[in-house]
Amino acid sequence: MDEELTDGYGEACGRCAAVDWGVSDEGLFFCKNCHNVIEKTLDVVERNCLLSKTSRISTIKKTRKNRKDEEREWLLCEAFQFILKHQAKALISLGVCMKFESEVLWPLWKRYLQVTRQAFTTEPVNTPTFKVQMTQNGSDSDSQSQQISHSEFASETEMSSSGFSYIECSESSATSAPQTMREKKMAGLMTMPRTLALCYLALLWVREAITLSDLLRMVTEGCIPYMDLHDTFPSDLNLYGADVRVFRVRHYPSYSVVHNEAVTLAEIINLPSFPTITQDCLLHPVPLSIRYLMGANLPGALHDWVLKVINGADVQGEDFLTFDPSREKPCLVRYDIQAVALIIVALKILFRLDDRVEWRLSKKIDRKKKKKVFSVKKWFSIVQPVLEHASLKKERDEAKREWKATEPLITSLKRKVTARKKRRKLFLTYFSITHKRISKFHEMLFAFNPAGVADHLKERLQRFIDSAPEQGKTSHSSFRFRWGKGEGSDGPSLFNNRLDCTVTKDGVKYLANQKYWHPELNLICGDHFLKFEPNFPRMYVWVLKLFSFILGVHPSDVQKEVLSVECRFLKKKNHPTVQ
Template sequence: MEEEDTRGYNKPCPQCSEINWGISDEGRFYCKSCHTIIEKTKDNEVSEMIIGRVQSISRGLRTKKKHEKGWEWYICEGFQFILLKQAQALQTLGVAHQIKDEVICTFWRRFLQKTNQAYVKKPHYRSNSSIVSESQTSHSEGDSELEAFSFSEEEHTDTSAGLPTSGNSTSAAESAVSHLSGSVDGSSYMKRSRRGTVKMSMPMTLAFCYLALLWLRESITLSDLLRFVFEQHIPYLNIEQHFPEEIKIYGPDIKIFKVQTFPEYNDILKKSYELGIFLDLPRFPPITENCFFHPNVLCMKYLLEVNLPDELHYWTCHITKLGGFDDVHYLTLDPARRRTKHICYDVQAAAIIIVVLKIIFALDDETEWQLSKTSEIKNQRKEEKMLFDFREWYTTIRPCYEQAQQMLEGELARFLWRGEKKLYYSHTIKQQLQKKKQMSDNLRRQFTKLTGATADTGKKSPSSFLFNWEEQNTDRICFHGHSLEAFMQKGKKTLSAANANYWLSSLKKCRAKICKHSELYEESLFPRSYHFVVSLFAFLLGVKHCVIHHQVCLIEEHIYQEKYKGKKRKSKK
């Protein structure tokens, strides 16, 4: 009798995924494998437990439920909520508490004023009285979590700005556009664009965060910020998971808030400078030698990261000074200054290290291996200080780099672009998509059980370092304390490199109006050692090879200007 009653119920157990049901004395279904009791009973009511939430479906006549409408919200409120969550995440990572209430909030209010959305006498929300009435702009404290993003308690209750607030009561505006978009102005936001204005988008939220980090001179570079986004320490991917249930996202809202690609370094950097100019920001706090964004500090960080000798820091400081990259006026961002250059602080530091390696070891697939033989012979004599061996460094760091690269590719392949909270372009296909999601979840659960794959343990702990070189680890050699004395020539006042075979990465400067120089990097045209070092730093910073190579060319142009001119004269003859 029990088998007949349970024969028609073939859904797996939410605890162990087994299909082995029994009926208790109370008439409830329970799993015979793990003894988990669910809400399904023997009578006609069909119900199931799905991850802590009960969904009941009664047999018989079914009436169509009326769509439950949530808060009346605007697109700018959605981005305000995202900036709030991102600022809180940065505070969790150790950034100063001023980043939320004093920096990002100031930038955001300035943006709302510049785009005529708030803090002006007549915002564009009030231009159409048929959509937004004066009663809708009245403040309702505590109705929405979006409104918690402010400087202080006094400004939290300010209504003179004209920013449309959220409320849990429906209105004519919502009913007029709810069939098109979850937000009030989702449909019009896709079309609205003014010349000379910056339109808010998901990548633009990261531009706000980067400008705030640069203003506070925190120890998080742009490459670190994008890596934390990929590791989901900072809300950006599948952002709909962070929105409250009362905020309904569908239709055009999906195109605005849903992200289908990872943010790119150059794109966020460009948007950050455009945002700084658009907001008319003043000159940023000066970047001195004590700041993290200074090249000397970043070079030391990346020398430790890629397991290179500490003595190379003397040469990186020399190149930084020789090229004028340590100038405070050059390093400090000033949006008001004309022709403001996009300074890639982390990429520039990596390029300086590559230029130093070329000065000492040439990286031409010949010189560095000959010098390695010299170091190997002298190290066999067991002198007091070990000499740096480029070949041994290469054989040590290459397996670590390849292993980290394989892990990254696996994470990219397993990344789920669809979150737990489903988004729908319309309510007509909602039920169909829900059934498909249920089937895919069941298949994924069964496949995971068959393959024996381990469950995801959660997020990785955030760290500014990808590689860790410890003296206690016997499998890896730490080269931080190795000497470069064998590769130096002692002059009267300073040291100079014994290698004189320096080759330029680019012989001609690109003078086109639309520069494509950064995209012209071919692996076959360069030595393997140089390509390996470029690939290592490109992986470390999460950028393309051409970005690192282009920055190396710019540094060489500053340092070897005479050599560039000589090559150019010969080419003309």
């Protein structure tokens, strides 16, 4: 056996000049004659998985005769399956249909694994792997492996409307590995933002009333797990190596990142056309605009004008709204941002939002002393303090958020040694402080009357229980603000206000705002927003910031969609005079 391991190494021993080499359990070469250990080590090569150093998730441990059966390799996709499982369970607990996980998300996941040739194919490609130290009998890890790799994939649930099909494959072995992160991305490997993109595609498939902004807000509020998800992996699954950085989350992904990843995933998986977005679906602009009118504390009467913009811009068609990845240039409509853009265009038609017309109309309403008539001045005075307070609270919460993982990811041997030393130091410090506190507590007990010690302990324990935070699930609301007269509301609701002063009646009805302003319509790219923002009317910029805060996106994203709606709307002839 030693002859096979040494592979004919014929150098003479420097101590006794003998040529009789063996290999220790640690992989070091030693002379069998004089037991001299040299610096040469055993070159371990894994035949079935030729991985570069940068593509491994853990280093390959030196082989021992009695430990060959105690290690198992886990694929990268199996770790991401743990993550998707937790995210799917969280969505179901928030009210998503019970069949979301088994009949929608898992078929999409299996199709992704098949198309990217990570599983369910006769010619699998190599993906990064990492070792798992198993128990002596291997029962625990074997059962977990079987549960994740087989039982969850065993059910061949089919999507009748898409005709998905899968090819079962018993093993996933390696043939060639991507050498750089760019090659990995080109190969379609999963990332943390792509887990959210896949969940969003699944939500869109079942036409759930959860927009992408809703999904990302649930993530930031902790309702959907995303941070430190590697802590949920099985205890015997030890991540190690350069590629474990794929699980490290330093910030939450932006709206545009997840949106683009969703389009990319749909193209990679080669998905068919999604179920049609009709008016009975809450992603349709007609019902979705009502939701954001209420969220922004705008009157319901404004919805009639939003409908005119929807018809004029021709954005209600099923072909336009339904996502079809099979098209030459697939376009996934940003339903939530489009809905608020339609509202903003309607506001510009009625009030112009040029820092002059809206305030002139507000003064006119004040002179007539009409309480139930909507005015921009009253709307601004109610919403602005609430928006400012909510923005400051959001900044404070983000500043307090801890981005450091509970269990740090070990990316190198040096980091591993440093983490162990730091953990040992923290443990000793905690042990010392705890010991001092216990000693002081004992002294305090002896100072009390022995008969009252039990009552004192009971009182202190009750105080601790009362002050402990509740461990229930994080609540989530679909609305950023609550408008109304009830307790805990942010301010009075303007939803039932009228729009009396928007139309002048002098024999013929016409809009009080006779002109419509807009920037250059060819500047649809949102990157130009910062350049032109100082020249925009301040009221218009405030409206952009209000809706961008409600959606959790950048104002440039909203401005880009407003320009897109204006391009479609102003091409029609049913619009007011354009300035």
